[in-house]
Amino acid sequence: MGWWAFAGLALAHGGGPGGLVGGLLHPFTGLDHLAAMFILGVWAAQLGGVYLWRLPLGFLAFAAMGWLLGFGLGPWPGVEVGILASLLLLGGVVAGAARLPLPWALALVGASALGHGYAHGAETPLVGAWGFALGFLLSTLLLHLGGMALGLALGTRGAPGRGALRFLGSAVVVLGLALALGG
Numbered sequence: 001m002g003w004w005a006f007a008g009l010a011l012a013h014g015g016g017p018g019g020l021v022g023g024l025l026h027p028f029t030g031l032d033h034l035a036a037m038f039i040l041g042v043w044a045a046q047l048g049g050v051y052l053w054r055l056p057l058g059f060l061a062f063a064a065m066g067w068l069l070g071f072g073l074g075p076w077p078g079v080e081v082g083i084l085a086s087l088l089l090l091g092g093v094v095a096g097a098a099r100l101p102l103p104w105a106l107a108l109v110g111a112s113a114l115g116h117g118y119a120h121g122a123e124t125p126l127v128g129a130w131g132f133a134l135g136f137l138l139s140t141l142l143l144h145l146g147g148m149a150l151g152l153a154l155g156t157r158g159a160p161g162r163g164a165l166r167f168l169g170s171a172v173v174v175l176g177l178a179l180a181l182g183g
Contacts, residue, residue, distance in 0.1 A: 019128030023135020026120060027143060032083050032179060033116055037140050039090045039172045040109065041147020045155060046094060046165055050102065055109050056144040060137055062110040066117020067124070067133050075122045082115030087176030094169025097162065116140075 017025075027033045037059075044055040070079070089108060093100070100108065124132045150168075154161035 017128075018125035018132050020131040020135040022125065022128065023120075023132035023137075024139050026123070026132070026136050027139040031175065032080075032087060033119070034143065035172050035175055036083065036086050036090055036112060036116060037143035038147040039087075039094055039169065040112070041144035041149075042151040042165060042168060043090060043094045043147075044144070045148045045151025046097060046162075047099060047105070048155070051105060052148065054102065055105060056141065056148070058106045058109045059113040059144065060140060062113035063117035063120070063140060064133070064137060066114040066119075067121035067136070068117075069114070070118035070121025071124050071129060071133075072121070076118065079115050079118045079122070082111070083119060084176050084180045086112035086115060087172055087179070091169045091172030091174075091176060095166050095173060096169070097166060 027037060040059055041056060044052050047055070070076075090112060092098070093108070120136045121133075151165060154164050157164070
């Protein structure tokens with residue numbers, strides 16, 4: 001049995017209230033989503049320049065598309081493998097201070113966001129679905145902004161700050177591995 005057999009354990013949240021409030025709260029109920037959305041903001045800040053806003057806005061656009069798919073098609077167990085992969089990849093690029101060309105960075109962000117959005121869509125209650133979608137996208141943006149703020153603050157601290165960012169990326173990779181292994 002492979003590590004992917006435990007991928008469902010990464011989903012630390014399930015259904016909940018619909019509407020705007022339910023959507024606002026939803027990304028905070030799963031450590032997998034929380035970490036991925038935050039570390040994306042860190043990576044955007046780590047890269048700076050055009051990446052600073054294009055990565056988070058790209059994530060939001062692809063998460064919205066993923067939400068539509070998940071809401072329309074329902075649960076798909078394989079999506080959790082993608083979410084775990086996003087933790088490993090996004091944490092890994094921060095840990096390695098990877099500077100991918102913008103199209104490649106957006107492709108990585110888009111693939112990650114589709115999975116996260118799909119999971120949110122599949123978990124959306126029927127009552128208040130559009131408010132829920134707006135809420136989860138706003139919370140996603142707030143998590144990105146938090147990561148960006150930390151990334152920008154630590155990025156100005158020279159080598160120790162850059163080292164702290166890389167450590168944070170490594171911590172997200174370890175989290176992804178722990179969730180994959182059922183921890």
